[in-house]
Amino acid sequence: MSEPQAAVVEAAIRQQCKFLHMPTISSQFVRLAVEAVKAKQSHTEYLEALLAAEIEERERRTVQRRIQEAHLPRMKTLEDFDFSQAPTISAAQIRDLAEGGYIDRAEPVVLIGECGTGKTHLATALCVAACRQKRRVRFTTATALVNEFVDARNENRVGRLLARWFRYDLVAVDELGYVPLADVGAEFLYQVVSERAERAALIFTTNLPFSEWTQVFTNPRLCKAMIDRVTDRAHIIDTGKESYRFRRTLEARKKKARAGGRDESHE
Numbered sequence: 001m002s003e004p005q006a007a008v009v010e011a012a013i014r015q016q017c018k019f020l021h022m023p024t025i026s027s028q029f030v031r032l033a034v035e036a037v038k039a040k041q042s043h044t045e046y047l048e049a050l051l052a053a054e055i056e057e058r059e060r061r062t063v064q065r066r067i068q069e070a071h072l073p074r075m076k077t078l079e080d081f082d083f084s085q086a087p088t089i090s091a092a093q094i095r096d097l098a099e100g101g102y103i104d105r106a107e108p109v110v111l112i113g114e115c116g117t118g119k120t121h122l123a124t125a126l127c128v129a130a131c132r133q134k135r136r137v138r139f140t141t142a143t144a145l146v147n148e149f150v151d152a153r154n155e156n157r158v159g160r161l162l163a164r165w166f167r168y169d170l171v172a173v174d175e176l177g178y179v180p181l182a183d184v185g186a187e188f189l190y191q192v193v194s195e196r197a198e199r200a201a202l203i204f205t206t207n208l209p210f211s212e213w214t215q216v217f218t219n220p221r222l223c224k225a226m227i228d229r230v231t232d233r234a235h236i237i238d239t240g241k242e243s244y245r246f247r248r249t250l251e252a253r254k255k256k257a258r259a260g261g262r263d264e265s266h267e
Contacts, residue, residue, distance in 0.1 A: 024057040025050050059134070066131035072139050073174075076124040086118050088240040094122060097235060098129040103170050103201040108234040111205045116243030119205035123172045126203060135169040142176040142216075145192070146185035153184075165192055170201045177208035177216050186217045186226075193229050204230060 010030060017026035029050055036046040067075075078098055083091040102109060109126065111119040127137045140148075152161040165171065171192070181189065196202055208215060210227050217223035 022054055024054040028053050062134050063132050066134060066137060067128065070127055070131055070137040070139050072124050072127060073120065074124070075128070076121045077128050078122075078125045081118065081121055081125060086240065088113075088238050089118065089122070090237075093235070093237065094126075097126055100130060100133050100135070102235060103130060103135060105233075106196075106198050106200050108201065108230055108232070109203045110230060110234050110236045111203070111239055112207075112209065112236065113239030114207060114241045114243060117239035117241070119207075119239050120174055122237070122239070123174060123203050123205050127170065127172050130170045136167060137170045137172070138165070138168045139172045139174065141174045142181070142189065143179050145173060146181055146188055149188035149192075150185060153188075158188075162191070162195065166195060166200065168200065170203065171196065172203040172205075174205045176204050176206040177213070179216075180218065181216055183219060186219065186222055190217075190222055190226050190229070193226065197229050197232065202230070 013029060014026045017023065017029075032046065032049050032053065035041075036049065041049070078094065081094075083089060083094075097109060109123075111122055113119050124139065127139050130137045149158060149161060152158045173189075193202065206213075210231070213227055214220065214223050217226055
């Protein structure tokens with residue numbers, strides 16, 4: 001085949017790929033064809049390599065889209081978490097959760113601990129793991145979720161908003177307990193939790209033990225019902241009381257002080 005003929009064929013293939021929504025094949029078929037010739041691959045082997053490249057890229061884009069749609073506060077993974085600095089947390093338990101079985105079984109996960117103990121990091125990392133499994137995930141704070149429902153009530157669209165939140169495979173609610181909730185906000189949060197109970201997974205992070213949830217849910221009956229829903233079949237993980245961030249800052253200061261002392265000794 002002459003170069004002009006080859007150019008026409010390549011242009012036609014790219015146009016067909018565009019029509020079929022196969023951008024990866026469009027961008028890689030020439031390079032993979034050259035590699036196939038060098039490796040003496042058969043036509044079917046070349047075709048398999050092309051299709052595998054398209055599938056791999058589609059899966060990568062799907063995962064990236066899931067992560068973007070999750071509205072994560074920042075990208076945190078289990079690979080980034082230093083379990084050696086969190087002695088109360090079982091690395092095996094967290095890694096088992098990351099496999100996603102709790103999502104299939106619609107089991108809640110509750111991370112309880114003081115500020116700086118890794119609750120948000122672990123919740124985010126579990127969300128990332130779910131996104132990598134191409135699940136629909138949404139991360140929010142308790143205050144943001146409540147405010148969204150209050151706005152929806154004012155605009156007469158609570159039903160539509162509830163339907164949207166129920167479509168997620170996993171919802172993570174961060175910072176429960178930092179701000180007391182007004183009665184209407186507490187009721188909306190309970191509605192989300194009760195509707196998802198035994199049907200879809202939830203993750204909660206909180207700085208308060210369950211005995212102090214009355215500070216958030218001032219209605220005793222609602223508080224009791226909320227705890228009952230959240231803890232039913234739940235994985236409850238105590239992240240501890242000592243702030244990892246604070247300890248890390250102290251260690252960094254000590255290292256800096258030691259380095260300064262060595263510098264002065266050489267003067």
